[in-house]
Amino acid sequence: MARVRFLLDDDKTFEASCADGGKLADICDAAPQAVVPFSCRSANCGTCRVVILEGGNELQSQDDEELDLLEIFRAPPSHRLACCASVKPGDGLVVLRAVREDE
Numbered sequence: 001m002a003r004v005r006f007l008l009d010d011d012k013t014f015e016a017s018c019a020d021g022g023k024l025a026d027i028c029d030a031a032p033q034a035v036v037p038f039s040c041r042s043a044n045c046g047t048c049r050v051v052i053l054e055g056g057n058e059l060q061s062q063d064d065e066e067l068d069l070l071e072i073f074r075a076p077p078s079h080r081l082a083c084c085a086s087v088k089p090g091d092g093l094v095v096l097r098a099v100r101e102d103e
């Protein structure tokens with residue numbers, strides 16, 4: 001079972017196991033605290049952008065909607081939308097954090 005680790009403010013982390021094909025948004029929703037901000041949840045606003053620090057290859061490829069919005073933000077390849085991204089089946093580890101306002 002894959003794991004997803006969120007780096008939070010103040011050097012805290014939140015880590016959760018993820019069912020095969022699990023969505024990042026579902027993991028975020030199950031967290032005991034807000035780990036990524038959300039708004040539209042449909043690849044329209046960019047609020048949920050995250051930086052993938054490790055394990056980007058453990059995520060399913062972006063669909064056209066996610067790619068289109070990331071392009072609008074001129075996001076580097078390490079950025080994903082937490083409302084869109086899903087984890088591949090397997091035992092991998094994904095490490096990420098929410099995009100900061102100055103990024």
Ligand code: FES
Pocket residue numbers: 037038039040041042043044045046047048049081082083084
């Ligand atoms: S919450 Fe709006 S793009 Fe993900």
